[in-house]
Amino acid sequence: MSNKLRLGVFKFASCDGCQLSLLNAEDELLALAEKLEIAHFLEASSIIGAGPFDVSLVEGSISTEADLQRIKDVRRLSKTLITIGACATSGGIQALRNGASYEEFVRAVYPSPEFIHSLETATPISQHVPVDFELRGCPVNTKQLVQILVDHLHGRRIRVPNHSVCRDCKLSGTVCVTVARGLPCLGPVTQAGCGAICPEFTRGCYGCYGPAHQSNPSSLMAWLSGHQHPVEQLVPLLQNFNAAAPAFSNAAKELQEGARR
Amino acid sequence: MTSPLFLPVAELPKLLARLLELGYKVIAPTIDQEAIVYSEIQSVEDLPRGWTDEQEPGHYRIKPTSNDRYFDYVVGPHSWKKYLFPPLQLISRAISGEEGWTFETCSDAPEQLAFLGVRACELAAMKIQDRVFLDGAYVDTGYQRRREGSFVIAVNCSVASPNCFCTSMNSGPRCKTGFDLALTELDDGMFVEVGSSRGQDVIEPLSLHAATTQHLNSAENLYARTVSQVSKHLNTDDLRNRLMSNLNDGKWDSVAERCLSCTNCTMVCPTCFCSHVSEVPSLDETVVERQRKWDSCFNLEFTAVHGTPVRNDVRSRYRQWLTHKLATWHDQFGESGCVGCGRCITWCPVGIDLTVEVNAICGGES
């Protein structure tokens, strides 16, 4: 038995983008090859390694009956379980069906709905098994992913900053697109991680990394809707990759209720 | 010092040429990303001539003016602190070798910077940061080097924005000290005051004529007009004690409901000086870099002591910010931490205005 750390990578309901972020780190992974053995990573290799795993990276949300059982198996086989990405952390874009009509969604999306057997909701991994760390992002940032793996390898506590995207705009000198151009931006209520790339390219933040610490989207939405941004624009902004994150879904609900009143 | 001089508008390029010839990198206002920001310029063409800014709480736009003045606007999203106290600094490096670990101090390559267009409130902000970084037993040598190497050309404001309250903070709009040269833009050129022997050395070869009484009068009129444009006021009488005796006022809850804890106010503030230091190892752990980055009292992790945040809600973090800036800064540094530049008001994404909050929390009167 080698004393390398055994890594497993598992996919649930997701687009594979986060696993690609891991593949993009090929140079770093090679550099880590002496310490890390990739025992199970179907996206990269057809070898199906058996457990147990020292670290498992889990992408995707729980969307089918089979997922419900498989995530329990993954948990049982993993010493440390880290979820990667918005799907695994808050449900992902597929969680838009939560609270809506599942039947209607299936009929609207699939030409032959009778073949679809999934749960009525798409839910985060932490709702089903204990999770040791949630790495945010849609997709996750390769640098952060490598960093947490290296930190774990060396026995350091894994952590990433949980401040807002705005701080990163300010550090890089990006002029605020909300204040200077009137674009709606989720940056003030979204956790950093991407390096504030959307504002740098004159786009408001889409909230890929989910709510920042003690996030206050209700206040931001109240301000934006009072400044010429219609509810029809703001609700879809909140209902992206982290639509089911409680802070975002509550703010969307408040906006919709406010509009009905 | 010499008495005031007059620089005809057509000769402004000569001043710039002089600075460049002396080896200065000239940093000045320029238009980028729909805003007037500070950045390196090569010619006076790069200045926002004929442009101004429009500011309100949470709102900023640039627009053309009907004149062709070079400096007809106030302060924007950037401040000079990004040069004197850069947002990301490499402090030191530890390298593992055969003999064990070696340590080296990193310092950025010294650059000679000339800041053109520094406003009165910004001169005051530099003084405040000087006290923070240079006074006392622990001197920030990087800051010291950058500050000493920089050449400051102030500009007296010809307009004030609705968010300016420098008159309340006794920091402007007139530039009084802290500059090498100060310009006041008149119809046909610049009224030039020399504030240091370095300023004298720079301006000397331009062989300018002395300013006339008429120039002086026009400059005085301009100062008076700008003062009359400052419409925002903060009552600073006994402000420290008024705030500190209202720490449990219910109004803190009201601002906490609106505040996003997003850090923008602290990032744009020209006096906020907080940073955090972290050790960043290379993949193979043979090199560890010590990095210093701007941080903010609005960040939960910034308030962590032994891993646990001591200011665990937005209310206590907003209160920390406001009371430090306006009250306990006096205890720590013997003055207020606010110069009334209005940046935190303009660049707050939900338009929170500290002067309004102060009035709500402890009344407008002493």
Ligand code: SF4
């Ligand atoms: S552009 Fe968005 S993320 Fe950047 S400072 Fe403005 S609100 Fe914050």
Ligand code: SF4
């Ligand atoms: S607290 Fe606000 S007004 Fe005062 S100096 Fe800082 S940014 Fe300017």
Ligand code: SF4
């Ligand atoms: S006062 Fe405004 S800019 Fe400052 S943290 Fe709160 S919301 Fe952000």
